[in-house]
Amino acid sequence: MITIPFYKFHGFGNDYLVIELGSAPTQLPLGELAVAMCRRNTGVGADGVAVLTPLEGDDAEFSCEIINPDGSIAGFSGNGTRCAVACLYYKGIWKDADLRLKMRSGIKNYHLIEKNEAGEYWFNAEIGKPAFASDLVPVLTDTLRPAVVNEPLKIDGRHYVFSAVNVGNPVVCIFVENFDLDWRSIGRQVETHERFPERANVVFVRVIDRGNIEIRIWERGAGETSASGTCATGSAVLSSFLLKAERKVNVHSEGGVTEVEWRDDDEIILKGKAEFVFSGEWMI
Numbered sequence: 001m002i003t004i005p006f007y008k009f010h011g012f013g014n015d016y017l018v019i020e021l022g023s024a025p026t027q028l029p030l031g032e033l034a035v036a037m038c039r040r041n042t043g044v045g046a047d048g049v050a051v052l053t054p055l056e057g058d059d060a061e062f063s064c065e066i067i068n069p070d071g072s073i074a075g076f077s078g079n080g081t082r083c084a085v086a087c088l089y090y091k092g093i094w095k096d097a098d099l100r101l102k103m104r105s106g107i108k109n110y111h112l113i114e115k116n117e118a119g120e121y122w123f124n125a126e127i128g129k130p131a132f133a134s135d136l137v138p139v140l141t142d143t144l145r146p147a148v149v150n151e152p153l154k155i156d157g158r159h160y161v162f163s164a165v166n167v168g169n170p171v172v173c174i175f176v177e178n179f180d181l182d183w184r185s186i187g188r189q190v191e192t193h194e195r196f197p198e199r200a201n202v203v204f205v206r207v208i209d210r211g212n213i214e215i216r217i218w219e220r221g222a223g224e225t226s227a228s229g230t231c232a233t234g235s236a237v238l239s240s241f242l243l244k245a246e247r248k249v250n251v252h253s254e255g256g257v258t259e260v261e262w263r264d265d266d267e268i269i270l271k272g273k274a275e276f277v278f279s280g281e282w283m284i
Contacts, residue, residue, distance in 0.1 A: 003281040006037070007087045008044065009274045012255030013077030013226035017046045018076040018087040021053040021065075026282065031071030037282055044282065046220045047075060050084035060102035062088065068221025076168025078127065078229010078258075078270050085110045086121035086274035105168040119276030127229075129266040130237045131166040140195045141163050141170075149242060155189050162190070163238050167268060169220065170200040171234025175244070178202060179216055187218025191280035203231045207244045214252040226255035229270055236260035237268065 002025055007018045017037055022034060028188065032035040034049040036042075051065040064084045066074040074080070081101055089112065099110045109126040132147035139148045149163040164172045172190055176183075187202040202218040217223060217231045225231075232251040239245035240262055248261040259271040 002284050004033075004284065005279070005281055006044065007090065007279045008046065008277040009083035009086055009090075009228060010277055011082050011229065011274045012253060012258065014079040014228055014255060015046045015277065016048050016050050016066075016077075016083040018050045018052065018084050021051050024051075025175055025284075030065070030067055031073075033219055033282075033284075034067035034069065035071045044280070047219070047225050048080050050077070050080045050087075052084055052088070054063045055102060060100035060107050061094065064100070065103040065104075068219075070221045071222075072221045073104070074169055074221065074230075076108070076127070076230060078125070078168075078233060078272065079227060079274070080229075081108060082110075082121075082123055082125065082229065082272060082274040085123065087277070089115065090119065090276055105167065113271075120273050121275070122273045123271070125270045126271075127168060127233065127268050127270050129240075130234075130262070130268065132164075132241070134164075137164045137170045137200075138197055139170075140197060147241070149238075153190070153193070153195070155186055155193075160186070163242060164200070165234050165238055165241070167230055167233045167237060169230045169234075170196060170198055171199040171203060171231060171238075172196065173203045173205050173235050173238045175205045175207065175242075177207055177224070177246050178206060183216050184218060184224055187216075188223070191218060191220055201228065201231050201234065203228075203235045205235045205239065207239060208252070211244050211248070212250045212252060213239050213245060217253060226260045227253045227258065229258065229272060232258040232270055232272075233260050233270055237262050 113122040134145040236249040
């Protein structure tokens with residue numbers, strides 16, 4: 001019997017299992033492992049698995065692969081990577097205030113703001129620049145567009161309007177007056193709509209004021225989640241891009257409040273926490 005050590009963290013209720021690549025058998029597909037571990041009833045239960053690998057080189061200290069509960073790979077996860085970085089501090093593997101993490105969507109820079117004895121770790125993270133062009137999100141459009149905003153979409157015979165951006169993952173936002181609609185059903189259908197060839201994170205956004213927005217999340221490969229760094233970032237950037245909010249926004253989700261700043265140099269800063277839940281061993 002083989003055991004795989006894991007550490008469970010969450011960011012505002014968005015929970016991830018962190019493992020080190022060397023702890024998993026090389027012949028075991030990581031997608032299958034994630035599906036089994038993430039099941040709420042028969043597994044550990046999580047919104048994804050973060051797989052860490054130490055690197056030797058100048059670009060980054062570690063790489064991180066984010067695997068969704070359905071076994072698919074995410075290009076990035078704001079909460080998932082924050083959980084992975086927090087795990088490195090929790091285990092004493094990394095002690096410097098700054099750390100560079102290599103993702104499929106590029107290098108992300110993390111700065112530890114504070115930590116406490118309760119196992120909470122707060123970070124500022126530079127996560128890159130947004131991409132608005134239709135081929136970069138990607139969104140299928142009749143012609144190549146520099147940005148996809150206020151675009152019509154028909155779901156179950158009803159017409160909706162969406163805007164889209166890529167912030168490490170494709171994010172589709174539908175702005176609403178309230179959440180008195182079946183956003184879970186709509187989100188499920190939008191995620192896999194033919195216009196989004198790589199699927200999409202779907203966020204329903206209610207603008208409170210120019211410094212605050214509220215969201216509900218249907219995440220690609222995971223479904224409903226209480227929080228998402230990627231979705232918080234995408235909704236904040238699009239709110240600013242559409243002149244509905246300032247470039248620094250508090251994003252309120254069911255799990256908590258994430259602070260997003262879209263700087264004038266186009267870099268996105270994501271502030272949030274990761275909290276240790278428990279550790280254990282997965283037997284195969």
